Amino acid sequence: MNMDFKRIAIIGVGLIGGSFGLALKKSRLCEKIVGIGRNKENLIKAKERGIIDEYFTDASRGVIDADLILLSTPVGKFQRILERIRGNIKKGAIVTDVGSVKLEVVKGLEPLIPEGVSFVGTHPIAGRESSGIADASAEFFAGIRCIVTPTSNTDKNALGKIISLWEAIGSKISLMTPEEHDRVFAIVSHIPHVIAYTLINTIMDLDENILQHSGPSLKDMTRIALSPTELWRDICSYNRENIIKSLNHFISHITDIKALIEKSDWDALEKEFQKAQAGRKSLGCH
Amino acid sequence: MNMDFKRIAIIGVGLIGGSFGLALKKSRLCEKIVGIGRNKENLIKAKERGIIDEYFTDASRGVIDADLILLSTPVGKFQRILERIRGNIKKGAIVTDVGSVKLEVVKGLEPLIPEGVSFVGTHPIAGRESSGIADASAEFFAGIRCIVTPTSNTDKNALGKIISLWEAIGSKISLMTPEEHDRVFAIVSHIPHVIAYTLINTIMDLDENILQHSGPSLKDMTRIALSPTELWRDICSYNRENIIKSLNHFISHITDIKALIEKSDWDALEKEFQKAQAGRKSLGCH
Numbered sequence: 001m002n003m004d005f006k007r008i009a010i011i012g013v014g015l016i017g018g019s020f021g022l023a024l025k026k027s028r029l030c031e032k033i034v035g036i037g038r039n040k041e042n043l044i045k046a047k048e049r050g051i052i053d054e055y056f057t058d059a060s061r062g063v064i065d066a067d068l069i070l071l072s073t074p075v076g077k078f079q080r081i082l083e084r085i086r087g088n089i090k091k092g093a094i095v096t097d098v099g100s101v102k103l104e105v106v107k108g109l110e111p112l113i114p115e116g117v118s119f120v121g122t123h124p125i126a127g128r129e130s131s132g133i134a135d136a137s138a139e140f141f142a143g144i145r146c147i148v149t150p151t152s153n154t155d156k157n158a159l160g161k162i163i164s165l166w167e168a169i170g171s172k173i174s175l176m177t178p179e180e181h182d183r184v185f186a187i188v189s190h191i192p193h194v195i196a197y198t199l200i201n202t203i204m205d206l207d208e209n210i211l212q213h214s215g216p217s218l219k220d221m222t223r224i225a226l227s228p229t230e231l232w233r234d235i236c237s238y239n240r241e242n243i244i245k246s247l248n249h250f251i252s253h254i255t256d257i258k259a260l261i262e263k264s265d266w267d268a269l270e271k272e273f274q275k276a277q278a279g280r281k282s283l284g285c286h
Numbered sequence: 287m288n289m290d291f292k293r294i295a296i297i298g299v300g301l302i303g304g305s306f307g308l309a310l311k312k313s314r315l316c317e318k319i320v321g322i323g324r325n326k327e328n329l330i331k332a333k334e335r336g337i338i339d340e341y342f343t344d345a346s347r348g349v350i351d352a353d354l355i356l357l358s359t360p361v362g363k364f365q366r367i368l369e370r371i372r373g374n375i376k377k378g379a380i381v382t383d384v385g386s387v388k389l390e391v392v393k394g395l396e397p398l399i400p401e402g403v404s405f406v407g408t409h410p411i412a413g414r415e416s417s418g419i420a421d422a423s424a425e426f427f428a429g430i431r432c433i434v435t436p437t438s439n440t441d442k443n444a445l446g447k448i449i450s451l452w453e454a455i456g457s458k459i460s461l462m463t464p465e466e467h468d469r470v471f472a473i474v475s476h477i478p479h480v481i482a483y484t485l486i487n488t489i490m491d492l493d494e495n496i497l498q499h500s501g502p503s504l505k506d507m508t509r510i511a512l513s514p515t516e517l518w519r520d521i522c523s524y525n526r527e528n529i530i531k532s533l534n535h536f537i538s539h540i541t542d543i544k545a546l547i548e549k550s551d552w553d554a555l556e557k558e559f560q561k562a563q564a565g566r567k568s569l570g571c572h
Contacts, residue, residue: 125501145501174499187489188500192507194543195481197562202539203473204565206532211565213460214474215411215431217510218569221478224503225566229559233552240547246488247544251537253488257480258533261526266519273515276483279490279497280511283504 004161005029005094009066011036011059011081012073013046016098016124018136020070021051023169026138036062037073046133060085068165071097076234079108091116094158098124100185100231101238102149102178110153118158121149123181124171125189142170149178186242191250193232194243196225290447291315291380295352297322297345297367298359299332302384302410304422306356307337309455312424322348332419346371354451357383362520365394377402380444384410386471386517387524388435388464396439404444407435409467410457411475428456435464472528477536479518480529482511 008024010017013035021033035043035052036059043055056062063069063085071078078097089095095113099105099121106121113119124146146166150159163173176184200222203211236243260269294310296303299321307319321329321338322345329341342348349355349371357364364383375381381399385391385407392407399405410432432452436445449459462470486508489497522529546555 125499145499147499184493184496184499187492188496188504192485192504195485195540196507196566197559198540198543199478199481199536200562200565201558202532202536204561205539206473206535210470210474211568213411213431213433213470214569218474218478220509221482221507222566222569223506225562226571227563229556229563232559233556236547236555237550237552240550244544244547246492247540247547249492250485250488251540251544253491254481254484254533254537257484258530258537261522261530261533264523264526266523269522270515270519272487273483273518275490276486276511277513277515279486280482280508282497283500283508285512 005068005165006031007034007066008032008068008070009034009036009063010052010070010072011062011085012071012077013037013043013052013055014072014132015135015140016126017070017072018046018049018051018133019138019140020072020098020169021046022136022138023141024165025050027168029165029168030068034062034066042133049133049136051133051136060088064088065090067093069093069095071095071099074228074231074234075099075101075105075238076230078105079112082109082112086112086114089114089117094118094120094161096120096122096162098122099238100189100235102147102176102181104238106149106151106178110151118155120154120158120162121178122162122166123147123149123185124166139170141166144171145174146171147174147176147181149176149181151178182239182242186239187246187249190235190239190243191246193224193227194236194247195250196222197232200225291353291451292317293320293352294318294354294356295320295322295349296338296356296358297348297371298357298363299323299329299338299341300358300418301421301426302412303356303358304332304335304337304419305424305426306358306384306455307332308422308424309427310451311336313454315451315454316354320348320352328419335419335422337419337422346374350374351376353379355379355381357381357385360514360517360520361385361387361391361524362516364391365398368395368398372398372400375400375403379403380447381405382448383407385524386475387521388433388462388467390524392435392437392464396437404441406440406444406448407464408448408452409433409435409471410452425456427452430457431460432457433460433462433467435462435467437464468525468528472525473532473535476521476525476529477532479510479513480522480533481536482508483518486511 008030024030033052035046035055037043046052102121126144294316310316319338321332321341332338388407412430
C-alpha cells in the first residue's frame with residue numbers, strides 16, 4: 001500500500017484511537033499523526049509513547065491539512081465535532097469514524113461533510129472495557145473484524161482506501177449497510193452490555209456483600225460492565241429501537257426458560273442448554 | 287499436614303476430580319488415588335497422566351478401604367452412587383462432594399451416610415466450562431475459594447480435616463450453611479449460566495448467521511455457555527426455588543432498564559451503568 005495519507009488527525013486518543021495510531025506507525029502508513037482531545041495530559045502521554053507526533057486541544061486547528069480524520073471519541077460527540085471542524089477540512093480528505101453504532105452516525109455526519117471531502121463509516125469489533133491509551137497497542141486490530149458501512153453516497157475511491165488501510169493493519173473486512181450493522185450489533189454486542197450491567201446491579205440490589213462471592217464465571221461474564229458508561233449510554237440512545245426489540249426478544253426467551261424451570265421440565269431445559277452450547281462452540285472453545 | 291488419607295477414591299475423574307487428584311499428589315497428601323467412573327478409556331488416560339494409581343468402573347468395589355471418598359460427578363448422580371457404595375465404606379472414612387448446589391445434596395446424602403462415616407459438603411469456586419481431564423492441573427485450585435458447608439450433623443474432626451486438605455492445595459476457605467450457599471450462588475453463578483445459554487439462543491433464533499459477527503465481548507460473556515449441559519440441568523433442578531427467585535429479580539431489573547431506554551431517560555440509564563461499573567470494578571479490572 002502506498003502512503004495515501006501523509007497527515008492523519010485522530011480525534012479522541014484513547015484505546016481505539018491510540019491503537020490505530022500505533023498500528024499505522026508500525027506499518028509506516030503515514031508520515032505524521034496529529035492527536036486531538038480535550039485532555040492535554042493524555043495527549044502529552046500519547047506523544048511520549050510515540051502514538052502521536054503533535055497534538056491540539058482545538059479540533060478545528062488540529063484537522064488543518066489532514067488527509068484522513070478519524071473520529072474515535074464516544075459516538076455522541078461526533079456530530080458536534082464535525083460541525084466545529086468542517087470549515088477547516090482540506091479538499092480530497094477522508095473523514096472516518098469507529099463508532100459502535102452506524103445508522104444515526106452516518107445519517108448525522110453525511111450531510112455535514114463538505115464538498116470534495118469523503119466520509120466512510122467503520123466499526124472495528126474489538127473489546128473496549130478499557131478506554132485509556134495505557135492499553136493501546138499496534139497489534140490491537142490484528143486479526144479482528146472491521147465492519148465498513150458504505151451508503152449510496154459513499155465515494156468508491158475513498159471506500160477502497162479505507163478498506164486497504166484496515167487490511168494493512170491486520171483486520172478482516174465485512175461490508176454491511178448501516179441499517180444491517182445496527183440490527184446485528186444490537187443483539188451480538190449492545191444488549192450483552194446492557195445485560196452485563198444489569199446483572200451486576202441485580203446482584204448488588206439483593207445484597208451488597210454477595211458480589212464478593214463471584215467466581216471466574218461471573219467475572220468473565222461481566223467483564224464488559226467495566227466499559228465506559230458514557231459510550232454505552234450513547235450507543236443505547238443511537239440504536240434505541242433495535243436495542244428495545246432485541247431486549248424484548250431476550251426477555252421473552254428468559255421468561256420461557258424460567259417457565260421450564262417452574263414446570264420442572266428438565267428434559268426441555270437441557271435441550272435448550274444443548275442448543276446454546278452447540279452455538280457457542282461454533283465460536284471456538286474459549 | 288500429616289497424611290490423614292492414605293487411600294482416596296475419586297468418583298468422577300473429570301476436570302474437578304482430576305485436578306483434585308493431581309493437587310493431592312503434588313502436595314504428597316495421600317499414598318494412593320483410586321479413580322472411579324463409567325468410561326474406562328477416560329480412566330486409562332487418567333492413569334497414564336499419573337492422576338490416579340488404579341481404577342474401577344464399579345464404584346462399590348472402588349471405594350473399599352478408601353479413607354476419603356470424593357463425589358465429583360454431576361450432582362444429579364450423587365445420591366444413586368452413595369446408595370450403591372454405602373455398604374462398602376470403611377468406618378472412619380470421610381465422604382465429601384464438590385457439587386455446585388448444596389442444600390438438596392446435603393439433605394439427600396446425610397441420611398445415607400453409614401454409622402461411623404462422616405460427610406462434609408464443599409464447593410470449590412472454579413470455572414467448569416470444560417468437563418474433561420485434558421484441562422486438569424495440580425494448580426487448578428490454587429488461590430480459588432472453596433465453600434465448605436457444614437450442618438449440625440457434621441463431625442467437627444472430619445470438618446477440620448477437609449478444611450486442612452483444601453487449604454493445603456492452595457484454596458481459601460469460606461464456611462456457609464447449605465441454605466446460604468444456595469441463595470448466594472443462585473444469583474452469582476447459577477442464573478449467570480442460565481442467562482449465557484439464553485443469550486446465545488436468543489441470537490440464534492433471530493438469525494442463525496448473526497452469531498458469527500460476535501466479537502470478544504460476546505465470547506467472554508458467553509464462555510460459560512460451553513459448560514456441561516447435564517450439570518447445569520441438575521443444578522437448576524436442585525436449586526430450583528432460589529433460581530426462580532433470582533431470575534424474577536433479574537427480569538424485573540432488565541425490564542426497568544428497557545423502560546429507561548423506551549423513555550429515552552439517558553441520565554438515569556447512565557447512572558445505572560455507572561453503579562454497575564463501580565460494582566464490577568470492586569471485583570478487579572479483568
